Amino acid sequence: MSDVAILTEGLTKRYGSMAAVENLDLAVKRDEIYGFLGPNGAGKSTTIGILMDYIRPTDGRVRVLGRDPLTDVVDVHDRLGILPDRYSLYDGLTARRHLEFIIDTKRAGDSPETLLDRVGLEDAVDQSVATFSQGMEQRLALAMALVGERELLVLDEPFTGLDPHGVRTVREIVHEENERGVAVFFSSHVLGQVELVCDRIGILHEGRLVAEGSIEELRTETGVGPDETVEEIFVSVTDGHVPVEEITEADR
Numbered sequence: 001m002s003d004v005a006i007l008t009e010g011l012t013k014r015y016g017s018m019a020a021v022e023n024l025d026l027a028v029k030r031d032e033i034y035g036f037l038g039p040n041g042a043g044k045s046t047t048i049g050i051l052m053d054y055i056r057p058t059d060g061r062v063r064v065l066g067r068d069p070l071t072d073v074v075d076v077h078d079r080l081g082i083l084p085d086r087y088s089l090y091d092g093l094t095a096r097r098h099l100e101f102i103i104d105t106k107r108a109g110d111s112p113e114t115l116l117d118r119v120g121l122e123d124a125v126d127q128s129v130a131t132f133s134q135g136m137e138q139r140l141a142l143a144m145a146l147v148g149e150r151e152l153l154v155l156d157e158p159f160t161g162l163d164p165h166g167v168r169t170v171r172e173i174v175h176e177e178n179e180r181g182v183a184v185f186f187s188s189h190v191l192g193q194v195e196l197v198c199d200r201i202g203i204l205h206e207g208r209l210v211a212e213g214s215i216e217e218l219r220t221e222t223g224v225g226p227d228e229t230v231e232e233i234f235v236s237v238t239d240g241h242v243p244v245e246e247i248t249e250a251d252r
């Protein structure tokens with residue numbers, strides 16, 4: 001079994017003359033927590049959409065858990081959990097019904113109560129989603145990503161709308177999953193949290209990967225100083241836009 005959970009080579013998605021993702025090479029290992037960062041419009045959701053086969057690439061190669069999502073989409077989705085950036089919940093249904101639907105689809109043996117307890121929604125099991133706050137919806141969508149067995153968890157902006165308890169819950173879930181051997185790939189603008197959980201980060205800017213590595217490596221690579229935050233690294237590579245391959249010894 002390959003030790004790579006997500007592989008992209010030369011991945012490109014164009015809309016007309018605009019490249020949403022350009023020549024992207026990624027290799028996310030099965031044992032790591034990988035933070036996928038970038039300014040608004042950088043191409044993060046497009047990349048995740050391609051991994052899920054929601055969006056077809058213009059060019060390049062993709063492998064998710066060793067499979068091509070373009071041809072093996074059912075197998076890929078059976079083996080991962082996904083929190084998409086835009087999800088649809090049904091106002092007329094309870095949290096329990098939402099989960100039962102995914103449990104049935106995935107032929108999983110999970111209990112809706114246990115899943116909702118994991119995301120802090122244990123008191124809302126039989127509550128209609130029409131009455132949910134934004135943070136409650138986000139927690140339910142996360143619980144839906146946790147249905148079934150998985151080798152990979154893909155989370156697009158998991159902290160959206162969450163209070164500090166919810167943010168902590170996401171962090172705990174990411175760590176628990178990773179300790180069980182699940183690779184975690186997530187996009188986020190909440191850089192303080194990224195710093196707390198990620199083994200490696202990749203920073204996308206205008207569709208191109210402009211920095212990648214552990215926070216330590218990126219501090220050195222970008223020359224921001226040994227105590228600087230991910231925010232400083234982020235600003236240095238997306239403001240000045242210095243792609244990784246263009247950083248020379250003289251810049252360090």
Ligand SMILES: Nc1ncnc2c1ncn2[C@@H]1O[C@H](COP(=O)(O)OP(=O)(O)OP(=O)(O)O)[C@@H](O)[C@H]1O
Binds near residue numbers: 015019020039041047
């Ligand atoms: N269907 C589409 N048609 C045309 N352009 C699109 C389409 N979908 C996305 N784009 C463009 O592709 C680029 C990348 O968008 P994407 O949603 O992947 O960015 P993102 O990094 O996820 O941004 P954010 O942080 O704001 O969620 C943007 O310029 C966006 O306008």
